[in-house]
Amino acid sequence: MSLRERQRRQIRAEIQHAAFELFARDGFDAVTTEQIAAAAGVSPSTYFRHVRSKEDLLLDPVREGGAGIATLLEERPGSEAADVALAQAIMTRSTTLAAAELEQWRAAFRTAPHLLERVALITPEHRERLVELVAQRMSRDPETDSNPGLLVHLMLAAAEYGYLQWLRSPNNRGATLAVCVEGALAAVLDDRWKTDNRTQRA
Template sequence: MTSRPEPPLSLAERKRLLVADELSEAALQLLARTGFDAVTVDEIVAAAGVSKRTFFRYFASKEDVVVRFLADMGAGIHAELAARPAGEPPSVALRHAVWVPMGACAADHSERALHVVRLILRTPALHARFLERQAQWRDEMAAELVRRAGPAAGTAGLRPRLTAGMALTAFDAVLQRWSDSDGTADPAALMDEAFAVIAPALDGDGAGP
Protein backbone atom coordinates (compact mmCIF):
# COMPACT_ATOMS: atom_id res chain seq x y z
CA MET A 1 0.00 0.00 0.00
CA THR A 2 1.39 3.39 -0.93
CA SER A 3 0.91 6.31 1.42
CA ARG A 4 -0.97 9.36 0.27
CA PRO A 5 1.16 12.41 -0.50
CA GLU A 6 0.98 15.14 2.10
CA PRO A 7 -1.24 18.04 1.03
CA PRO A 8 0.72 21.22 0.24
CA LEU A 9 0.99 23.73 3.05
CA SER A 10 -1.02 26.90 2.83
CA LEU A 11 0.69 30.29 2.75
CA ALA A 12 -0.34 30.91 6.37
CA GLU A 13 1.07 27.54 7.45
CA ARG A 14 4.35 28.16 5.64
CA LYS A 15 4.60 31.57 7.31
CA ARG A 16 3.99 30.02 10.74
CA LEU A 17 6.70 27.44 10.14
CA LEU A 18 9.13 30.12 8.99
CA VAL A 19 8.51 32.26 12.08
CA ALA A 20 8.81 29.21 14.35
CA ASP A 21 12.09 28.20 12.66
CA GLU A 22 13.54 31.69 13.03
CA LEU A 23 12.48 31.89 16.68
CA SER A 24 13.87 28.45 17.37
CA GLU A 25 17.20 29.25 15.72
CA ALA A 26 17.63 32.52 17.64
CA ALA A 27 16.69 30.84 20.92
CA LEU A 28 18.97 27.83 20.43
CA GLN A 29 21.94 30.01 19.57
CA LEU A 30 21.40 32.16 22.67
CA LEU A 31 20.76 29.19 24.96
CA ALA A 32 23.81 27.33 23.68
CA ARG A 33 26.04 30.38 24.01
CA THR A 34 24.87 31.61 27.41
CA GLY A 35 23.45 28.54 29.17
CA PHE A 36 19.90 27.37 29.66
CA ASP A 37 19.35 28.69 33.18
CA ALA A 38 20.97 32.05 32.46
CA VAL A 39 18.70 33.00 29.53
CA THR A 40 15.26 34.53 29.95
CA VAL A 41 12.39 34.60 27.49
CA ASP A 42 12.80 38.39 27.34
CA GLU A 43 16.36 37.93 26.10
CA ILE A 44 15.23 35.37 23.52
CA VAL A 45 12.57 37.65 22.05
CA ALA A 46 15.03 40.54 21.99
CA ALA A 47 17.53 38.44 20.07
CA ALA A 48 14.83 37.23 17.67
CA GLY A 49 13.34 40.69 17.18
CA VAL A 50 9.79 39.64 18.08
CA SER A 51 7.35 40.34 20.89
CA LYS A 52 6.90 38.16 23.94
CA ARG A 53 3.35 37.53 22.78
CA THR A 54 4.67 36.16 19.48
CA PHE A 55 7.07 33.84 21.31
CA PHE A 56 4.29 32.35 23.45
CA ARG A 57 2.16 31.87 20.35
CA TYR A 58 4.69 29.24 19.24
CA PHE A 59 6.30 27.97 22.45
CA ALA A 60 4.97 27.49 25.97
CA SER A 61 8.43 27.97 27.48
CA LYS A 62 12.10 28.16 26.54
CA GLU A 63 12.31 24.41 27.24
CA ASP A 64 9.76 23.86 24.47
CA VAL A 65 12.25 25.32 21.98
CA VAL A 66 14.62 22.45 22.69
CA VAL A 67 11.75 19.94 22.68
CA ARG A 68 10.89 21.05 19.15
CA PHE A 69 14.52 20.53 18.14
CA LEU A 70 14.36 17.01 19.56
CA ALA A 71 11.06 16.32 17.81
CA ASP A 72 12.68 17.23 14.50
CA MET A 73 15.53 14.81 15.24
CA GLY A 74 13.06 12.01 15.90
CA ALA A 75 11.08 12.76 12.77
CA GLY A 76 14.26 12.54 10.69
CA ILE A 77 15.21 9.15 12.18
CA HIS A 78 11.77 7.66 11.59
CA ALA A 79 11.46 9.01 8.04
CA GLU A 80 14.85 7.59 7.07
CA LEU A 81 14.09 4.18 8.57
CA ALA A 82 10.76 4.03 6.73
CA ALA A 83 12.49 4.92 3.46
CA ARG A 84 15.24 2.28 3.63
CA PRO A 85 15.05 -0.53 1.02
CA ALA A 86 12.98 -3.58 1.91
CA GLY A 87 15.12 -6.54 2.89
CA GLU A 88 18.04 -4.41 4.08
CA PRO A 89 19.62 -5.84 7.25
CA PRO A 90 18.37 -4.06 10.40
CA SER A 91 21.89 -2.94 11.32
CA VAL A 92 22.29 -1.16 7.97
CA ALA A 93 18.82 0.42 7.98
CA LEU A 94 19.15 1.58 11.58
CA ARG A 95 22.67 2.89 11.08
CA HIS A 96 21.41 5.08 8.24
CA ALA A 97 18.40 6.17 10.31
CA VAL A 98 20.27 7.34 13.41
CA TRP A 99 22.92 8.93 11.21
CA VAL A 100 20.39 11.54 10.01
CA PRO A 101 20.60 13.82 13.09
CA MET A 102 24.26 12.94 13.67
CA GLY A 103 25.11 13.80 10.07
CA ALA A 104 23.27 17.11 10.40
CA CYS A 105 25.38 17.93 13.45
CA ALA A 106 28.58 16.95 11.64
CA ALA A 107 27.66 19.07 8.62
CA ASP A 108 27.23 22.22 10.74
CA HIS A 109 30.68 23.78 10.58
CA SER A 110 29.58 26.80 12.66
CA GLU A 111 29.83 24.73 15.91
CA ARG A 112 26.22 25.72 16.65
CA ALA A 113 25.15 22.06 16.63
CA LEU A 114 27.96 21.10 19.00
CA HIS A 115 26.89 23.81 21.44
CA VAL A 116 23.25 22.72 21.27
CA VAL A 117 24.20 19.07 21.85
CA ARG A 118 26.28 20.08 24.86
CA LEU A 119 23.39 22.17 26.14
CA ILE A 120 21.06 19.15 26.00
CA LEU A 121 23.52 16.63 27.44
CA ARG A 122 24.73 18.89 30.27
CA THR A 123 21.44 20.46 31.40
CA PRO A 124 19.60 17.95 33.62
CA ALA A 125 16.10 19.15 32.71
CA LEU A 126 16.86 19.05 28.98
CA HIS A 127 18.64 15.71 29.18
CA ALA A 128 15.57 14.29 30.89
CA ARG A 129 13.40 15.53 28.01
CA PHE A 130 15.90 14.03 25.56
CA LEU A 131 15.56 10.61 27.20
CA GLU A 132 11.80 11.00 27.29
CA ARG A 133 11.75 11.69 23.56
CA GLN A 134 14.03 8.73 22.89
CA ALA A 135 11.52 6.40 24.55
CA GLN A 136 8.98 7.64 22.00
CA TRP A 137 11.48 7.23 19.15
CA ARG A 138 12.19 3.66 20.26
CA ASP A 139 8.51 2.74 20.10
CA GLU A 140 8.11 4.35 16.67
CA MET A 141 11.23 2.64 15.37
CA ALA A 142 10.11 -0.72 16.77
CA ALA A 143 6.76 -0.38 15.00
CA GLU A 144 8.58 0.43 11.77
CA LEU A 145 10.84 -2.61 12.17
CA VAL A 146 7.75 -4.81 12.57
CA ARG A 147 6.24 -3.27 9.43
CA ARG A 148 9.46 -3.87 7.50
CA ALA A 149 9.59 -7.50 8.61
CA GLY A 150 6.14 -8.15 7.12
CA PRO A 151 3.07 -9.94 8.49
CA ALA A 152 4.77 -13.34 8.50
CA ALA A 153 7.09 -12.16 11.28
CA GLY A 154 4.21 -11.18 13.58
CA THR A 155 5.28 -8.85 16.39
CA ALA A 156 8.57 -10.77 16.87
CA GLY A 157 8.27 -10.63 20.68
CA LEU A 158 10.69 -8.25 22.36
CA ARG A 159 13.16 -8.11 19.45
CA PRO A 160 11.88 -4.92 17.71
CA ARG A 161 11.99 -2.83 20.91
CA LEU A 162 15.36 -4.24 21.91
CA THR A 163 16.74 -3.68 18.41
CA ALA A 164 15.54 -0.08 18.32
CA GLY A 165 16.86 0.48 21.83
CA MET A 166 20.33 -0.81 20.91
CA ALA A 167 20.45 1.49 17.89
CA LEU A 168 19.55 4.49 20.07
CA THR A 169 22.13 3.47 22.67
CA ALA A 170 24.75 3.49 19.91
CA PHE A 171 23.51 6.92 18.81
CA ASP A 172 23.81 8.20 22.39
CA ALA A 173 27.34 6.85 22.74
CA VAL A 174 28.45 8.49 19.50
CA LEU A 175 26.78 11.79 20.39
CA GLN A 176 28.46 11.82 23.81
CA ARG A 177 31.90 10.94 22.45
CA TRP A 178 31.60 13.58 19.71
CA SER A 179 30.56 16.19 22.28
CA ASP A 180 33.38 15.23 24.66
CA SER A 181 35.91 15.58 21.83
CA ASP A 182 34.82 19.19 21.18
CA GLY A 183 33.64 18.06 17.75
CA THR A 184 37.09 16.86 16.65
CA ALA A 185 36.22 13.13 16.54
CA ASP A 186 34.93 11.83 13.22
CA PRO A 187 31.23 11.05 13.88
CA ALA A 188 30.96 8.73 10.86
CA ALA A 189 33.88 6.64 12.11
CA LEU A 190 32.37 6.59 15.60
CA MET A 191 29.04 5.46 14.19
CA ASP A 192 30.72 2.70 12.17
CA GLU A 193 32.57 1.55 15.29
CA ALA A 194 29.40 1.51 17.39
CA PHE A 195 27.37 -0.42 14.84
CA ALA A 196 30.18 -2.91 14.25
CA VAL A 197 29.78 -3.84 17.92
CA ILE A 198 26.00 -4.23 17.89
CA ALA A 199 25.39 -5.45 14.30
CA PRO A 200 25.54 -9.19 15.18
CA ALA A 201 22.75 -8.72 17.74
CA LEU A 202 20.69 -6.49 15.42
CA ASP A 203 20.94 -8.96 12.53
CA GLY A 204 20.44 -12.16 14.55
CA ASP A 205 18.14 -14.83 13.21
CA GLY A 206 15.54 -14.11 15.83
CA ALA A 207 16.01 -17.35 17.75
CA GLY A 208 14.71 -17.32 21.29
CA PRO A 209 11.60 -15.70 22.80
Protein backbone atom coordinates (compact mmCIF):
# COMPACT_ATOMS: atom_id res chain seq x y z
CA MET A 1 0.00 0.00 0.00
CA SER A 2 1.37 3.43 -0.96
CA LEU A 3 1.99 6.20 1.57
CA ARG A 4 -0.80 8.23 -0.03
CA GLU A 5 -3.27 5.36 0.35
CA ARG A 6 -2.27 4.84 3.98
CA GLN A 7 -2.79 8.53 4.67
CA ARG A 8 -6.16 8.46 2.92
CA ARG A 9 -7.29 5.53 5.03
CA GLN A 10 -6.05 7.17 8.21
CA ILE A 11 -7.99 10.37 7.52
CA ARG A 12 -11.09 8.37 6.67
CA ALA A 13 -10.76 6.35 9.90
CA GLU A 14 -10.42 9.54 11.97
CA ILE A 15 -13.51 11.03 10.35
CA GLN A 16 -15.43 7.81 10.95
CA HIS A 17 -14.35 7.61 14.59
CA ALA A 18 -15.38 11.23 15.21
CA ALA A 19 -18.72 10.66 13.50
CA PHE A 20 -19.52 7.56 15.55
CA GLU A 21 -18.84 9.40 18.79
CA LEU A 22 -21.05 12.31 17.76
CA PHE A 23 -23.85 10.07 16.46
CA ALA A 24 -23.87 8.02 19.65
CA ARG A 25 -23.95 11.16 21.82
CA ASP A 26 -26.24 13.51 19.88
CA GLY A 27 -28.11 11.31 17.40
CA PHE A 28 -27.53 10.79 13.70
CA ASP A 29 -29.98 13.44 12.46
CA ALA A 30 -28.71 16.15 14.82
CA VAL A 31 -25.06 15.90 13.75
CA THR A 32 -23.88 18.03 10.83
CA THR A 33 -21.04 17.31 8.45
CA GLU A 34 -19.33 20.48 9.69
CA GLN A 35 -19.40 19.12 13.25
CA ILE A 36 -17.90 15.82 12.12
CA ALA A 37 -15.14 17.58 10.20
CA ALA A 38 -14.31 19.79 13.18
CA ALA A 39 -14.25 16.83 15.58
CA ALA A 40 -11.94 14.95 13.21
CA GLY A 41 -9.65 17.96 12.86
CA VAL A 42 -10.11 18.34 9.10
CA SER A 43 -11.60 21.01 6.88
CA PRO A 44 -15.06 20.58 5.33
CA SER A 45 -13.45 20.27 1.90
CA THR A 46 -11.20 17.46 3.16
CA TYR A 47 -14.24 15.77 4.70
CA PHE A 48 -16.10 15.77 1.39
CA ARG A 49 -13.06 14.37 -0.44
CA HIS A 50 -13.25 11.28 1.79
CA VAL A 51 -16.97 10.94 2.56
CA ARG A 52 -19.91 10.90 0.17
CA SER A 53 -22.63 11.08 2.84
CA LYS A 54 -23.30 10.63 6.55
CA GLU A 55 -25.14 7.43 5.71
CA ASP A 56 -22.00 5.94 4.16
CA LEU A 57 -20.08 6.48 7.38
CA LEU A 58 -22.41 3.98 9.06
CA LEU A 59 -22.93 1.58 6.16
CA ASP A 60 -19.35 1.39 4.88
CA PRO A 61 -17.99 -0.76 7.75
CA VAL A 62 -20.28 -3.56 6.59
CA ARG A 63 -19.34 -3.06 2.94
CA GLU A 64 -15.64 -2.86 3.77
CA GLY A 65 -15.88 -6.04 5.79
CA GLY A 66 -17.65 -7.80 2.96
CA ALA A 67 -15.06 -6.72 0.41
CA GLY A 68 -12.51 -9.13 1.85
CA ILE A 69 -14.71 -12.22 1.82
CA ALA A 70 -13.75 -13.19 -1.75
CA THR A 71 -10.04 -12.96 -0.91
CA LEU A 72 -10.54 -15.04 2.23
CA LEU A 73 -12.52 -17.61 0.24
CA GLU A 74 -9.68 -17.92 -2.27
CA GLU A 75 -7.29 -18.61 0.62
CA ARG A 76 -9.39 -21.47 2.08
CA PRO A 77 -8.08 -25.02 1.47
CA GLY A 78 -9.01 -26.30 -1.96
CA SER A 79 -10.34 -29.52 -0.46
CA GLU A 80 -12.92 -27.67 1.63
CA ALA A 81 -16.54 -27.90 0.49
CA ALA A 82 -17.96 -24.71 -1.03
CA ASP A 83 -20.51 -24.07 1.72
CA VAL A 84 -18.01 -24.64 4.54
CA ALA A 85 -15.32 -22.52 2.87
CA LEU A 86 -17.72 -19.64 2.28
CA ALA A 87 -19.04 -19.81 5.84
CA GLN A 88 -15.52 -19.75 7.26
CA ALA A 89 -14.56 -16.80 5.04
CA ILE A 90 -17.59 -14.85 6.25
CA MET A 91 -16.85 -15.73 9.88
CA THR A 92 -13.21 -14.69 9.58
CA ARG A 93 -14.17 -11.33 8.09
CA SER A 94 -16.77 -10.77 10.82
CA THR A 95 -14.16 -11.02 13.58
CA THR A 96 -11.57 -8.54 12.29
CA LEU A 97 -12.72 -5.45 14.21
CA ALA A 98 -11.90 -4.93 17.88
CA ALA A 99 -14.78 -5.20 20.35
CA ALA A 100 -14.51 -1.53 21.36
CA GLU A 101 -14.73 -0.38 17.72
CA LEU A 102 -17.75 -2.60 17.12
CA GLU A 103 -19.58 -1.30 20.18
CA GLN A 104 -18.94 2.30 19.15
CA TRP A 105 -20.27 1.56 15.68
CA ARG A 106 -23.36 -0.19 17.08
CA ALA A 107 -24.10 2.72 19.43
CA ALA A 108 -23.85 5.14 16.51
CA PHE A 109 -25.98 2.96 14.22
CA ARG A 110 -28.80 2.77 16.75
CA THR A 111 -29.40 6.48 16.31
CA ALA A 112 -30.20 5.87 12.62
CA PRO A 113 -32.66 2.93 12.62
CA HIS A 114 -33.90 3.93 9.17
CA LEU A 115 -30.58 2.68 7.76
CA LEU A 116 -30.85 -0.83 9.16
CA GLU A 117 -32.65 -2.19 6.11
CA ARG A 118 -29.80 -0.92 3.92
CA VAL A 119 -27.22 -3.13 5.60
CA ALA A 120 -25.61 -5.15 2.80
CA LEU A 121 -22.56 -7.27 3.40
CA ILE A 122 -21.14 -7.09 -0.09
CA THR A 123 -21.40 -5.13 -3.32
CA PRO A 124 -22.90 -6.67 -6.48
CA GLU A 125 -19.43 -6.88 -8.05
CA HIS A 126 -17.97 -8.80 -5.13
CA ARG A 127 -21.07 -10.98 -5.02
CA GLU A 128 -20.46 -12.01 -8.63
CA ARG A 129 -16.87 -12.92 -7.76
CA LEU A 130 -18.08 -15.06 -4.89
CA VAL A 131 -20.45 -16.89 -7.22
CA GLU A 132 -17.53 -17.60 -9.58
CA LEU A 133 -15.35 -18.91 -6.74
CA VAL A 134 -18.11 -21.07 -5.30
CA ALA A 135 -18.91 -22.44 -8.76
CA GLN A 136 -15.26 -23.45 -9.16
CA ARG A 137 -15.36 -25.33 -5.87
CA MET A 138 -18.59 -27.04 -6.89
CA SER A 139 -17.26 -27.79 -10.40
CA ARG A 140 -20.32 -26.16 -11.92
CA ASP A 141 -20.96 -23.52 -14.55
CA PRO A 142 -22.72 -20.54 -12.93
CA GLU A 143 -24.09 -19.54 -16.34
CA THR A 144 -26.17 -22.71 -16.62
CA ASP A 145 -26.40 -23.91 -13.00
CA SER A 146 -28.13 -21.76 -10.40
CA ASN A 147 -26.81 -23.66 -7.37
CA PRO A 148 -23.60 -21.62 -6.86
CA GLY A 149 -25.54 -18.36 -7.01
CA LEU A 150 -28.25 -19.67 -4.70
CA LEU A 151 -25.66 -20.79 -2.16
CA VAL A 152 -23.91 -17.40 -2.18
CA HIS A 153 -27.17 -15.45 -1.89
CA LEU A 154 -28.45 -17.68 0.91
CA MET A 155 -25.22 -17.47 2.93
CA LEU A 156 -24.89 -13.71 2.53
CA ALA A 157 -28.54 -13.23 3.47
CA ALA A 158 -27.96 -15.29 6.61
CA ALA A 159 -24.83 -13.30 7.50
CA GLU A 160 -26.62 -9.98 6.91
CA TYR A 161 -29.41 -11.17 9.20
CA GLY A 162 -26.75 -11.89 11.83
CA TYR A 163 -25.42 -8.34 11.48
CA LEU A 164 -28.92 -6.90 11.85
CA GLN A 165 -29.65 -9.11 14.84
CA TRP A 166 -26.46 -7.86 16.53
CA LEU A 167 -27.09 -4.21 15.66
CA ARG A 168 -30.57 -4.41 17.17
CA SER A 169 -29.72 -6.45 20.26
CA PRO A 170 -29.32 -4.73 23.67
CA ASN A 171 -25.74 -4.38 24.89
CA ASN A 172 -26.42 -6.34 28.06
CA ARG A 173 -27.35 -9.52 26.21
CA GLY A 174 -23.71 -10.25 25.55
CA ALA A 175 -24.26 -11.54 22.01
CA THR A 176 -21.19 -10.58 19.99
CA LEU A 177 -21.23 -9.96 16.25
CA ALA A 178 -19.39 -13.23 15.71
CA VAL A 179 -21.96 -15.16 17.75
CA CYS A 180 -24.87 -13.62 15.84
CA VAL A 181 -23.30 -14.27 12.43
CA GLU A 182 -22.30 -17.80 13.37
CA GLY A 183 -25.81 -18.56 14.59
CA ALA A 184 -27.35 -17.24 11.38
CA LEU A 185 -24.97 -19.25 9.21
CA ALA A 186 -25.52 -22.37 11.28
CA ALA A 187 -29.24 -22.11 10.63
CA VAL A 188 -28.69 -22.67 6.91
CA LEU A 189 -25.79 -25.14 7.04
CA ASP A 190 -25.55 -28.75 8.03
CA ASP A 191 -24.05 -30.21 11.21
CA ARG A 192 -20.70 -30.79 9.47
CA TRP A 193 -19.90 -27.06 9.45
CA LYS A 194 -21.13 -26.58 13.01
CA THR A 195 -18.84 -29.36 14.22
CA ASP A 196 -15.85 -28.05 12.25
CA ASN A 197 -16.41 -24.53 13.59
CA ARG A 198 -16.64 -25.67 17.22
CA THR A 199 -13.43 -27.68 16.76
CA GLN A 200 -11.58 -24.63 15.39
CA ARG A 201 -12.66 -22.48 18.36
CA ALA A 202 -11.68 -25.14 20.94
